[in-house]
Each structure stands twice: as structure tokens, then as C-alpha cells.
Amino acid sequence: xLRALNAEIAGLWRARGLLAIMARRELAARHAGSVLGVxxxxxxxxLTVAAYYLVFDVVFKLRLGxxxxxxxxxxxxxxxxxxxxxxxxxxxxxxxxxxxxxxxLQKNPLPPALFPARSLLTSAITYLPLMxxxxxxxxxxxxxxxxxxxxxxxxxxxxxxxxxxxxxxxILAAALRDVVQVVGFILSIGAFLSPVLFPPAMxxxxxxxxxxxxxxxxxxxxxxxxxxxxxxxxxxxxxxLAAWIILLAVVLDRLVLRSREQLVDWL
Amino acid sequence: xxxxxxxTGLSKLYKxxxxxxxxxxxxxxxxxxxxPHWALRDVSFSLDRGQCLAVIGDNGAGKSTLLKLIAGTxxxxxxxxxxxxxxxxxxxxxxxxxxxxxxxxRDNLRFAGSLIGIADxxxxxxxxxxxxxxxxxxxxDRPVKTYSSGMAMRLAFSLxxxxxxxxLIIDEALAVGDQHFQKKCVERIASFRRNGCTILFxxxxxxxxxQLCDAALWLDGGNPRLLGPTEMVLAGYEAxxxxxxxxxxxxxxxxMTGAPKAxxxxxRGAITSLxxxxxxxxxxxxxxxxxxxxxITASVSGDERPNFGVMxxxxxxxxxxxxxxxxxxxxxxxxxxxxxxxxxxxxDLPLHSGEYVVSGYLADSLGMVIYDxxxxxxxxVYASPARLPGLVTLKHVWS
Numbered sequence: 148x149l150r151a152l153n154a155e156i157a158g159l160w161r162a163r164g165l166l167a168i169m170a171r172r173e174l175a176a177r178h179a180g181s182v183l184g185v186x187x188x189x190x191x192x193x194l195t196v197a198a199y200y201l202v203f204d205v206v207f208k209l210r211l212g213x214x215x216x217x218x219x220x221x222x223x224x225x226x227x228x229x230x231x232x233x234x235x236x237x238x239x240x241x242x243x244x245x246x247x248x249x250x251x252l253q254k255n256p257l258p259p260a261l262f263p264a265r266s267l268l269t270s271a272i273t274y275l276p277l278m279x280x281x282x283x284x285x286x287x288x289x290x291x292x293x294x295x296x297x298x299x300x301x302x303x304x305x306x307x308x309x310x311x312x313x314x315x316x317x318i319l320a321a322a323l324r325d326v327v328q329v330v331g332f333i334l335s336i337g338a339f340l341s342p343v344l345f346p347p348a349m350x351x352x353x354x355x356x357x358x359x360x361x362x363x364x365x366x367x368x369x370x371x372x373x374x375x376x377x378x379x380x381x382x383x384x385x386x387x388l389a390a391w392i393i394l395l396a397v398v399l400d401r402l403v404l405r406s407r408e409q410l411v412d413w414l
Numbered sequence: 415x416x417x418x419x420x421x422t423g424l425s426k427l428y429k430x431x432x433x434x435x436x437x438x439x440x441x442x443x444x445x446x447x448x449x450p451h452w453a454l455r456d457v458s459f460s461l462d463r464g465q466c467l468a469v470i471g472d473n474g475a476g477k478s479t480l481l482k483l484i485a486g487t488x489x490x491x492x493x494x495x496x497x498x499x500x501x502x503x504x505x506x507x508x509x510x511x512x513x514x515x516x517x518x519x520r521d522n523l524r525f526a527g528s529l530i531g532i533a534d535x536x537x538x539x540x541x542x543x544x545x546x547x548x549x550x551x552x553x554x555d556r557p558v559k560t561y562s563s564g565m566a567m568r569l570a571f572s573l574x575x576x577x578x579x580x581x582l583i584i585d586e587a588l589a590v591g592d593q594h595f596q597k598k599c600v601e602r603i604a605s606f607r608r609n610g611c612t613i614l615f616x617x618x619x620x621x622x623x624x625q626l627c628d629a630a631l632w633l634d635g636g637n638p639r640l641l642g643p644t645e646m647v648l649a650g651y652e653a654x655x656x657x658x659x660x661x662x663x664x665x666x667x668x669x670m671t672g673a674p675k676a677x678x679x680x681x682r683g684a685i686t687s688l689x690x691x692x693x694x695x696x697x698x699x700x701x702x703x704x705x706x707x708x709x710i711t712a713s714v715s716g717d718e719r720p721n722f723g724v725m726x727x728x729x730x731x732x733x734x735x736x737x738x739x740x741x742x743x744x745x746x747x748x749x750x751x752x753x754x755x756x757x758x759x760x761x762d763l764p765l766h767s768g769e770y771v772v773s774g775y776l777a778d779s780l781g782m783v784i785y786d787x788x789x790x791x792x793x794x795v796y797a798s799p800a801r802l803p804g805l806v807t808l809k810h811v812w813s
Binding site: 176252318322324 | 437438444
């Protein structure tokens with residue numbers, strides 16, 4: 148069962164020291180040459196969040212209907228948008244990771260899984276502090292509910308989905324470069340096919356199922372439920388998360404099996 | 415102790431797809447849509463500690479594929495590779511790539527070190543020596559984007575050879591930097607070998623192959639054609655190349671070049687003249703006597719005592735002999751103007767009648783690095799008193 152994938156994970160675990168070094172260097176490379184350095188890493192998402200808060204909750208004071216976990220439009224957007232931004236960054240960079248690592252992989256015997264894992268890790272390092280900040284900021288809304296204890300599990304399942312997806316897309320992109328364009332487009336409009344911008348109840352009844360085709364839907368619903376309402380996410384969220392993990396693991400296992408021998412030649 | 419490297423039935427199949435689209439389809443459906451191409455088929459050999467194997471063959475014969483399989487960057491389709499002992503493998507494939515241009519040389523050094531599996535503490539310990547060997551003390555803290563390509567390659571070579579491997583794989587990488595650095599590279603590789611490192615060496619330089627390797631593997635279209643002692647395999651390969659050349663009917667005489675060159679800055683040595691005496695009339699001139707004398711003069715920077723080599727070949731055909739000062743244990747003569755001259759005489763030339771060419775070589779004090787060569791420079795016709803078919807008159811005794 149999933150032998151090819153297990154071998155990849157084992158290889159990744161053996162190279163975990165290298166993974167940490169690579170992630171640190173990737174972060175350093177992103178702001179190499181800039182004066183404010185690491186500040187920029189956190190400034191971009193933080194400023195985005197601040198803009199949402201100011202525009203929606205302070206200036207326009209937009210309110211959502213009964214069906215949303217909160218009435219404040221800004222808070223709703225922020226809690227969905229932060230994981231969504233992290234997801235698009237991790238997936239976009241992860242998809243390119245193998246193509247960009249071609250030179251390294253051709254000269255050094257390294258496990259290919261290192262590169263999508265590095266993209267995931269750097270995105271996580273960038274966005275995790277921000278998520279914790281949100282947890283703290285919205286605690287007064289539900290007075291520190293015990294359901295927050297489920298947050299680590301939710302984040303873990305979310306990261307597993309991201310990794311599997313990024314690695315699978317990286318292999319597909321290695322086989323056919325056009326994948327990068329198609330996925331890039333989907334990522335840019337994907338927020339509309341998710342509960343990030345509108346509560347699911349606002350979607351046309353017949354089309355609500357489309358939401359579940361988005362791997363981020365269960366994670367976003369879970370985050371909103373935990374952070375805004377302080378309520379444990381429903382069974383549909385956990386089931387959808389598990390289903391996505393199983394589906395992606397099976398697909399990735401096939402892809403690894405079929406590409407393992409020749410992957411490096413495609414880069 | 416035993417074998418350091420044992421390769422059995424190693425094969426590599428490349429799946430050639432007509433288009434990337436077909437590649438994606440195969441990936442998604444699992445249905446084969448490729449044309450198979452065997453880059454390497456059923457290669458087996460084993461090497462002991464300290465052995466050096468040359469891998470030779472035409473372009474596309476599978477040499478690089480074999481080296482990459484052993485280095486572990488490619489996965490074999492069939493067959494096994496066993497590495498004995500600690501089995502540290504270092505591959506010098508293409509140097510200098512993988513450096514980040516914005517980071518300093520020191521920073522890149524640490525990162526590239528972790529990529530090839532040198533632990534942080536070890537890098538810290540080796541750092542000074544690596545920088546010293548690369549001769550980058552002045553510029554190690556500048557960003558790599560300010561380096562010349564030679565500097566980046568020096569840093570890469572210095573790093574990759576900082577830890578002595580059990581198996582060293584070299585793919586045409588001996589041409590690193592200027593001649594001075596090349597010499598250091600060759601010396602370092604030779605010292606690895608003396609210490610028992612097993613070497614796989616892929617090069618078009620027959621001189622280096624002869625110097626370093628005690629066995630050779632000739633690959634032809636992915637198949638092992640001949641495996642054995644270096645000289646035997648090289649002779650077979652040379653004959654094969656000659657047949658190919660003859661078939662292509664390329665005018666080999668066009669290779670006759672060699673105007674005397676001045677010693678350019680950064681060059682370690684250059685041949686300034688090569689004379690063949692005594693020559694008479696004709697084009698090419700006829701050797702006017704029974705003794706052939708070849709004299710080479712060269713300038714070398716510094717006080718290094720260079721070595722000289724002379725090769726005699728048939729004008730169209732086989733090589734006949736190579737003689738060299740370091741092989742014969744003689745030293746070149748220093749002239750008053752600082753240049754060096756070596757003169758070799760072949761008394762009572764034992765060649766049969768025919769047209770011959772002479773090449774001259776200038777090498778470093780160890781005879782490892784070739785500083786200059788005048789390939790097929792001198793040309794002469796010899797009329798032998800022997801009126802029998804053949805190539806040479808061998809020393810012989812009737813009884």
C-alpha cells in the first residue's frame with residue numbers, strides 16, 4: 148500500500164537536517180539584497196490583513212448574514228484569506244520546485260521530495276505566526292473556547308494536503324510545463340470557488356457541491372468555525388480533509404511510481 | 415577490505431516520448447506511449463580500493479549515464495550497484511552550478527557542503543583549507559555574482575574534494591581554471607588515488623587516462639565493448655576511431671598547425687620550437703640519415719623543471735611510439751635565456767619506409783599536466799634500407 152510514497156517520505160525523513168538548512172536558505176534568498184531583510188517576509192501578509200480589517204470592519208463596517216460564523220465581514224475574510232494565501236504560495240512555489248531544482252538534482256543524489264517539502268516549510272514559517280496572531284486576536288469573540296485544541300490537528304491535516312498536492316503538481320509540471328499555466332490560473336480564481344469570500348449558504352443551492360472540489364474548502368471552514376465561533380468543525384469538514392488526504396496520497400503514489408526512474412531527465 | 419564498487423548488469427532505459435503531452439498522458443494513465451532507448455545495457459565490473467577505471471567511447475555511448483548512475487543522480491532500470499565500506503561517493507560532474515549569486519562565497523560554501531553531505535561542523539573545520547586551496551582568501555566574503563567563472567569553479571572543485579571520498583567520479587572536469595589550478599587539481603586527484611580512493615574517470619584526454627587509470631571500459635552505443643587493461647582497450651578504441659575517420663574520409667593533414675606561440679600571461683608553459691633533423695629535400699622532406707633527432711624548446715614560468723614528450727606516428731595510421739623525459743628519468747636542459755630544451759635521438763631508426771609525423775608535448779614537473787602540445791607538427795619521409803613490408807624492424811635474434 149502506497150509503497151512508492153512511503154519510500155519518498157522515508158527519504159525525506161533521512162534528509163530532514165538538509166531540509167531545515169534548505170528552508171532557511173530559501174527564506175534568506177527571498178530577501179537577499181534588501182535592507183529590511185526578514186521584515187518583508189512577514190510584512191506582506193500582515194499588511195494585507197491590516198488592509199482587510201481597515202476597509203471592511205472599520206471604514207465600511209460591512210455585515211454578513213445569519214449563516215456566517217461572524218457578522219464582521221473583515222474578520223470573516225481575514226480568517227479565510229490567510230490560509231488561502233498560504234495555500235496559493237505553497238502550491239505555486241511547490242509546483243515550480245522540481246523544475247527549479249533541476250540543476251541540483253542532476254548533480255547531487257537528493258530525494259526529489261525535498262523540494263516541494265521546502266516550499267511547504269517556508270510558506271508555513273511565513274504564515275504560521277500570522278495564524279497564531281489571528282487566534283489571539285479573535286479569542287475574545289468566543290472567550291477562549293476549548294475547541295481551539297483541535298487547531299493543531301486541523302493545521303497538520305491542512306499541511307499534509309498541501310504537501311501531497313504540491314509534490315503531485317511538481318511532477319506533472321516536470322512532465323508538461325503547461326501545467327504551471329493552468330494551475331496558476333486556477334489558483335488565481337480559486338478563492339471564488341471556496342468559502343473564503345462568501346459563506347457557503349450564499350452560494351446558489353445547486354452549485355454548493357462545487358465548493359468541495361476545492362481542497363481548501365474543508366480547511367477554510369474549519370478555521371472559520373474554530374477561530375470565529377470557537378466551535379469544533381463539523382464531521383463534513385473532517386471527512387472532507389481525510390478524503391482529500393487519501394485521494395492525493397493515492398494519486399501521488401501512482402505519479403511517483405511512474406516517474407521515479409526518469410523524473411530527473413525531465414527537468 | 416575487498417571491493418569498493420561492484421556493478422552488476424547495470425542498464426538504463428530512457429523512455430522517449432514524442433511530445434511532453436504524451437509524457438503527461440503516460441503519467442496519468444500509466445499506459446506506455448514511449449519509444450524505448452537503452453542508454454546503457456548490461457554493464458558489469460568491479461573495482462578494488464585504489465583502482466582507477468577510465469570510461470571511454472564516442473559521444474552518446476552512455477559514459478555520462480554510467481557515471482550518473484554510480485553517483486546516484488539517476489536511477490537504474492535494471493542491475494545493481496554495490497558500494498563497499500563507508501562508500502562515500504563524490505562526483506565531479508559539472509562544477510560551479512548551484513551557487514546562489516547573491517550570497518557570499520563562504521555562505522555558498524556552507525550550503526553546497528550540506529548538499530553533498532558534509533556536516534556543518536565538518537565544513538567549519540575544513541573551511542579555511544577549502545578557501546586556501548581555491549585561492550579565494552581575498553574574495554570569499556563577496557557575493558558569488560562578482561566571481562569570474564574560473565573562481566566559481568575553483569571554489570566548487572575545492573569544496574567537492576575537501577573530504578576524501580571512497581569513490582571519486584570525474585566527468586571531463588579536469589579543465590578547471592587556469593593551468594596553475596589544473597595542476598593542483600590533477601595532483602589532488604593523484605593523491606586521493608595513492609590513498610586508496612577508487613576512481614571512475616571519463617575523459618577524451620588519452621594522456622590523462624594513461625597516466626591515471628589501470629583499467630578501461632569502452633562503451634559503444636550503451637553496450638560494453640571491451641573491458642580490460644588501459645592500453646589494450648585504448649588500442650582497440652583508437653583503431654575503431656581510425657576506421658571511423660577513414661570512412662568519413664576527412665583530410666587528416668589539416669591538423670598540421672603550430673606557429674610558435676609566446677607565453678601568454680597566466681600560462682604555465684609553452685613550446686617555442688620543435689625541430690626534426692637531419693632533413694633533406696622534398697615536401698614533406700626526406701630524412702637525410704639513419705638517426706632521427708627531435709629537439710623541443712619551451713618556456714616555463716618560474717623555476718619549474720618541465721618534462722617533454724615526443725610521439726611518432728605514421729602520417730595516416732597508427733601511432734608508433736611515445737617517449738617522455740619523466741618516463742625515461744632524464745631531465746631537460748636549462749638554456750641561458752631561461753628556456754628549456756630536450757633533445758631525443760632515435761639512432762639507426764628502425765622504421766620501415768613511409769611518411770611520419772612528430773608531435774611534441776610539454777608537461778609539468780611530475781608529468782601530470784600537459785601545458786602545451788604541438789600535435790603532428792613535424793613531418794618527414796623516411797626511406798628505409800629494409801625492403802620488406804611492415805612497420806618497424808624489431809630487435810631480433812635468429813637461432
